[in-house]
Amino acid sequence: MKKQAQKPRPPKAASVAKIAMPALKKGEVWICGMVQLDGRVVHTILMPGESKDLKHQDAMDWAKKQGGDLPDRVEQAMLFRDHRKLFQQRAYWSNTTNAGFSGDAWGQGFHDGGQHYWSKGNELLARAVRRETI
Numbered sequence: 001m002k003k004q005a006q007k008p009r010p011p012k013a014a015s016v017a018k019i020a021m022p023a024l025k026k027g028e029v030w031i032c033g034m035v036q037l038d039g040r041v042v043h044t045i046l047m048p049g050e051s052k053d054l055k056h057q058d059a060m061d062w063a064k065k066q067g068g069d070l071p072d073r074v075e076q077a078m079l080f081r082d083h084r085k086l087f088q089q090r091a092y093w094s095n096t097t098n099a100g101f102s103g104d105a106w107g108q109g110f111h112d113g114g115q116h117y118w119s120k121g122n123e124l125l126a127r128a129v130r131r132e133t134i
Contacts, residue, residue, distance in 0.1 A: 022132040029086065031071075031129065032078050040133050044075050046083065047128040050092075056105045056120035059093040068128035070095035073115055075129060076108035084110055091116070091124045 027048030098104035
């Protein structure tokens with residue numbers, strides 16, 4: 001006996017997770033949310049204000065006094081892509097040391113879009129971010 005062809009079934013509706021957004025304080029800007037392997041979401045939030053020209057360790061200390069951290073290189077790339085108007089056309093420190101030489105750290109050029117490493121003794125600007133896990 002010949003089998004009848006089965007009618008195609010409509011695809012099951014994809015389940016869309018609702019991601020809780022963090023509460024923003026005055027002057028803060030949400031940058032991104034990254035889903036971790038355990039399902040938690042780590043949100044990165046740009047805090048208001050910026051430093052004067054500082055050496056790398058001083059910039060790290062400044063960000064900590066603000067209640068945050070310097071952004072990492074991925075966060076800086078997103079900041080340049082989506083929020084470059086919130087920055088001067090200068091270079092800003094990241095929290096990332098150059099793997100090839102511990103005396104250098106990475107930064108984001110908001111004048112040219114490039115990421116470069118500089119001697120930690122150079123003076124660049126800094127912006128702080130905070131990360132919130134939900």
